[in-house]
Amino acid sequence: MSPFLTALIAGGSILIVILATDLGRRRVTRPRLIRSVIAVFVILGLCVHSLPLGGNDPSLQLLGIGTGVICGLVAAALMPVEWDASGAAHTVAGFGYAALWAALSAARVLFAYGSEHWFNDGMIRFSMEYEISGADAYSNAFVFMALAMALTRTAAIVARCRGRNGARQWSA
Structure with a gap:
């Protein structure tokens, strides 16, 4: 699969899933968070066909992961977690x-x-x-960036909810 097609499928799919589950004020539930993580791994399985390890390929792929983590933290900062009167967590994601x-x-x-x-x-x-080594290394770097961004955003939501709720569980 060409790098363009890989980026289009991975980026577009993750964008749709993330925006569909995050935009507006949304209650934080296990199914909501798990749905995003499942989508990430499905896209990983569809778009990553090899793991080039020659030359500087690992560094490029790690750069993609690191960039994704940073972007995921920025995304999480743009999506605050609020609690309602009953103590249920909600995220609020807007235009930014x-x-x-x-x-x-x-x-x-x-x-x-x-x-x-x-x-x-x-x-x-x-x-x-x-x-x-070639197109696979670049494709993987971009896919890993998108995946790391989505997973970091999910981890940040979980961390903020656990920080407030302690051991209390979220709704199903």
């Missing part, structure tokens, strides 16, 4: 949250498209110079 996810998804897709159509020669030179 949606804009961040949309912008990063679009940037991944545009970069993948550009690497195939606008600056292919430059990508080849860069890959040779920095010992990147």
